[in-house]
Amino acid sequence: MRRWRWWLLLCVCLAGLLWGGSRPGQAQSDLPWVTPFTPQRVLWVAPQGTGPGTLAEPASLAYVVKSARPGDLVWLLPGTYAGGEALYMLRDGTAEAPIVYRACPAAHVVLDGGVAFASAYTWFWGLDMTNVTDPGEVVGFIQTPDGPVKGGSALVNVKVPGTRLINNVVHDAVQSQSGIGGWDGGPGQVYYGNIVYGNGQNPETDRAPHGTYTQNNYAADGYKYFVHNIILDHAALCGEKCYNFHAHTQGAGTVSxxxxxxxxxxxxxxxxxxxxxxxxxxxxxxxxxxYFYDMGKIQLGFRKPWQGLFAENYVARNSSATLTIWGAGETAFTPPGATIVRDNTFVYQDNWHYLDLYSMTTTGLLGSAPLRPGDLIDDNYYGEDVRVKYWVAEQTLSLKSLAAWTAQSQQDGNVLGFDGHSVVGPNPTASVVFALPNAYEPGRGHLAIYNWAGAAETLVDLAPILPPGSAFGLYDPQNLFGEPVLTGTFDGEPLAVPTPAEFQSYVVLPAVPDQAHVCDPDYARPGLAGYLVWPLLALAGSAVWAVARWLGGRG
Known part of the structure; x- marks a missing residue:
């Protein structure tokens, strides 16, 4: 009887551990931009791979993208993968079983040339996406009825459902290309943890590249998620024509x-x-x-009303903001809800917080409509007094204080009046730090440091990102695969971090990355989930042996 119970328990434990449990290192979350992924098959590829796709004999990327199937996890070994046909993503995954292409932990994997996502439910994770071999050639791709062709408007073009770009670096696109082009084409697009900088290296052309250029149709596809990204330094390329983030259309597209x-x-x-x-x-x-710094302008709405939530943002060194909101009297559309601007911090705004406010309907002229009673702009903090250029109810006014802005907006139809409970106070003199953990990779995170103290070093608490005792490296986002700015072991106390500029962003990486063993030939096992099965068998054996001894002792 005891032997029967022992074998039954062994089967139950193995089944639960191997198929019912979560996978090590894979995020578990109810957040809509984080989805657990259980691979059904594991493959490895290398730049010069010719094998069947095991770790010992990796395949080529060109072969795998033509033969991949839903549920595949494809580990990319270090090196540079040339652009061209290998980067046409043509094999569909599914919502439940995407196809995931992921860089080996701590490896520098370069995709040289551009990527076109012509396949649904494909994830790219941890890759360096750039153009290094021919900086004079346009190498992006776009999807046509006859298949992908060269000439896309961005280095990475997405126009299919279920695409996820996770923890990649997208940089130095050429010939007026944007970094990421995220277009209509289906639900479920997620852009998470990416670093985007320096795209559009030909300012002599008329086209204006952007860090991200995007359109979306909420009614058809729901939200398009941009979460936990670092997007930097596009204004240096072509001034006010370039945007870090440009969700825009002047044609038949939709921005919602x-x-x-x-x-x-x-x-x-x-x-x-x-x-x-x-x-x-x-x-x-x-x-x-x-977390915004030196953005020039934040513009919400453009010749059509904007509706949504703008809340709990930290905005520094902006010259102005533009908000075009719904006015009363809309007839062409049913307004979807209130516009809410609350609990934001605006500091160091070039002597005052300067706002252009327009109220309109979809068919009316800018500034033609009175305000809606239920919109809310309140509980914000301003480091300078408010100046508002105010186009409302066929008036053009210049409001030169917070009190005047509140009174005028209440007079023109808003029940509470805008910013009635907001505060004008001093600009900060102590540094402000935000530490943001990564939901996909334990021990990884971003820092945004506003060095208002002007100090050479700023104390940073890494507790939101790392547990005490963790070894880590601190990296410049624009040199993520180079030498770290700082290394150490987090002891639970605030750490002195170099801050040579007024604003500094960093990437925190663990010294031992998540799933570090999967591309180690002395550890991993090729085949279906081999990198998971053997550790789990060992764990299962220990658990079963302990419980079996307990059962045996009970007789």
Whole structure:
């Protein structure tokens, strides 16, 4: 009887551990931009691979992208993978079983030339996406009815459902290409943890590249998620024509349903809105807990009203903001809800917080409509007094204080009046730090440091990212695969971090990355989930032996 119980328990434990449990290192979350992934098959590829796809005999990327199937996890070994046919993503995954291409832990994997996502439910994770071999050639791709062709407007073009770009670096696109082109084409697009900088290296052309250029149709596809990205330094390439983030259309496209959360953006503008020919408004937006520095202008709405939530953002060194909101009296569309701007911090805004406010309907002129009673702009902090250029109810006014702005907006139809409980106070003199953990990789995170103290070093608490005792490296986002700025072991106390500039962003990486063993030939086992099965068998054996002894002792 005891032997029967022992073998039954062994089977139950193995089944639970191997198929019912979560996978090591894979995030478990209810957040819509984080989905657990259980591979059904594991493959390895190498730049010169010719094998069947084991770790000992890796395949080529060109072979795998033509033969991949739903549920595949493809580990990319270090090296440079040339652009061209190998980077046409043509094999579909599914929502439950995507195809995942991931860089080996701590490896520098370069995709040289551009990527076109013509396949649904494909993830790219941890890759260096750039153009290094022919900086004079346009090497992006676009999808046509006859297949992908060269000439895309971005280094990475996405126009299919279920695409996820996770913890990649997208940089130095050429010939007026944007870094990421995230277009209509289906639900479920997620852009998480990416570093985007320095794209569009030909300012002599008329085209204006952006860090990210994107459109979305919320009614058809739901939210498009941009979360935990660092987007930097596009204004240096072509001035005000270039944007860090440009959700925009002046044609038949739609700009609705953008969800921006905990992104770090610096030195380039942000715009969400369009002058689309179909008159549709720009609505259902969420811009929450983002960290902005020297953006020039943040523009919400463009010749059509904007609706959404702009909340808990930290905004510094911006010259101005533009907000085009719904006015009362809309007849062409049913307004989707209130516009809410709350609990934001605006500091060091070039002597005052300067806002252009327009109220309109989709068919009316800018500034023609009175305000809606239920919109909310309140509980914000301003480091300088508010100056508002105010186009509302066919008035053009210049409001030169917070009190005047509140009174005038209440007079023109808003029940509470805008910013009635907001505060004007001093600009900070102590440094402000935000430490943002990565939801996909334990021990990885981003830092946004506002060095208002002007100190050579700033104390940073890494506890939101690392547990005490963790070895780590601190990296410049624009040199992620180079030498770390700082290394050490987090002891639970604030750490002195170099801050040579007024604003500094960093990437924190663990010294031993998540799933570090999967590309180690002395550890990993080729085949179906080999890198998981053997450790789990050992764990299962220990657990079964302990419980079996307990059962045996009970007789």
């Amino acid at each position: 349903g953008y969800y921006l959360f905990q992104n770090v953006m610096a030195n380039g503008r942000l715009a969400i809105g369009g002058a689309n020919a179909n008159l549709s408004p720009s609505d259902h937006h969420v811009v929450l807990q983002n």
